[in-house]
Amino acid sequence: MTEQDTAAQPVAPPSWRVFHATGRPPEGEPPRLPPPPPWRVFSGSPLQQPPPEDTPSARRRLGVVQDGPQLRAEEIDAVNAALLLRRPLLITGPPGVGKSTLAYLIAQELGLGRVLPWSIVSRTTLGGGLYDYDAIGRAQAIAAWRAGAEGEEGSTAGPPALGDFLTLGPLGTALLAYGRPRVLLVDELDKSDIDLPNDLLHVLENGSYEIPELVRAGAGEVSVLTDDPHGRAVVEGGRVECAEFPVVVITSNGEREFPAAFRRRCLPLEMRPPSREQLVSIVVSHLREHPEGAEDLVDDFVRRLDGGGTQSVDQLLNAVQLTTAHGFRADSDGRKLIEMLLRDLSKGR
Incomplete structure (x- = not known):
């Protein structure tokens, strides 16, 4: 074959599949995700530091990586569709088939860092998943600071920082502006209060939320705690918006049906027992x-x-x-x- 014939050969387009369910961590640069649809583009800032790894948790969930895919072809395609469309993946199936493990498989194979687990119970609220504000702790810290300032003339120490009493939850951390998406595991959503799926609709659709305590304070850049161990992030103006929509893995044991509006925003995946x-x-x-x-x-x-x-x-x-x-x-x-x-x-x- 001549050089001219070789040049005339059509070049195969890159595959739309970036996830192959091997669980094998990337060697060198992690795979690049396909661009999002125009209606799923977000512009949050400031960009945060890359998330930490959590190799022990992944090892407990996945064991040692083996050759070959760990899912069926149709299951792999469903995950890739969710990655491409930037939509949550709603996974159903009997207990113990690996629904929650899938989040760790995606994170490890695509090099997306620590999974953010959010375990749902009947008392779980949207606010708890977004952030927690320790108002009592801040009031006590301010009282102690004032007492100390009055007893020390010329003290230049300022009042306790508001951000030290704000801790973002798993959902709130996942929606921070990262250069690559975080993986959020919403485990057993069917155990929630009946209103939680509806409450999630606005946040999952808009990829953003506000922290009223920061908005009322007129805060500019504030460093807050995150759901990652010893993690901190910068929030501007009390508003959080993602730069890359997180990989949201929602599991359900099928104990109840979800509203149609919620299901419309998710891609369904019914997992069967392994072969x-x-x-x-x-x-x-x-x-x-x-x-x-x-x-x-x-x-x-x-x-x-x-x-x-x-x-x-x-x-x-x-x-x-x-x-x-x-x-x-x-x-x-x-x-x-x-x-x-x-x-x-x-x-x-």
């Missing part, structure tokens, strides 16, 4: 070896799932770990322990 091959890979990645007898337990686990049982991958990992313990014997008593670990969770015992 046999994926289960073997999960066992090897977490135990750092391929223990003898593990595949028999995997086959037993798959049979229970195929029989309509409700099982969690954690149960399989516990059973394999137990059977590889030094001195464990799979006699009648040992078998009872394995049956207890692999019990059907839908039966309530």
Whole structure:
């Protein structure tokens, strides 16, 4: 083939998929995300420092990286669509199939730093996810400062900084202006008060919120605490807006339906239990070896799932770990322990 023929060959366009579900951290520069749609462009400032890594948490969730994808093709495509469209991913499926683990898989593979976990309970409010203001602590600090200033003539120390009493929550931290998106895990949203999904609509649509305490104070640049360990961020004028919309992973066990307006703003993904091959890979990645007898337990686990049982991958990992313990014997008593670990969770015992 001549140089002219080579030059005439069409150049394949880059793939729209940047996530391949391998969980393998990037070597060198992390992959560049596709540009957002024009209606999902945000212009928040000032840009914050890159987030910290959280390798221990990722290792606990993911184990050692194995070869090959850890999700099905349709699941990988759903994640990539959410990344491209800058929309939250609403993940449903039975307990223990890896819904929340997906957030850590995305963060590690794309080099997006520490996941911001927001665990939802019935008392969770939107305000708590955005920020917390310690008004009592600030009042006490001001009183102590005034008492000290009166007792020390010529003291030049100023009053306690307002930002020292403001701590951004997981949602509030995720919406800061970062150069690359943060990963926010909204875990078990179906356990929330009925109003929380609706309350989230405005924030998730606009990618911004205000901190009234800073707005009323007429504050310019204020350094506040964040949800990251020892983290701080600068907020201007009491308003926070993202520069890159965060990767929002919302999980639900299907205990109730969400409003149509909320579902319209999310991309749905129903996760199914892992295949046999994926289960073997999960066992090897977490135990750092391929223990003898593990595949028999995997086959037993798959049979229970195929029989309509409700099982969690954690149960399989516990059973394999137990059977590889030094001195464990799979006699009648040992078998009872394995049956207890692999019990059907839908039966309530």
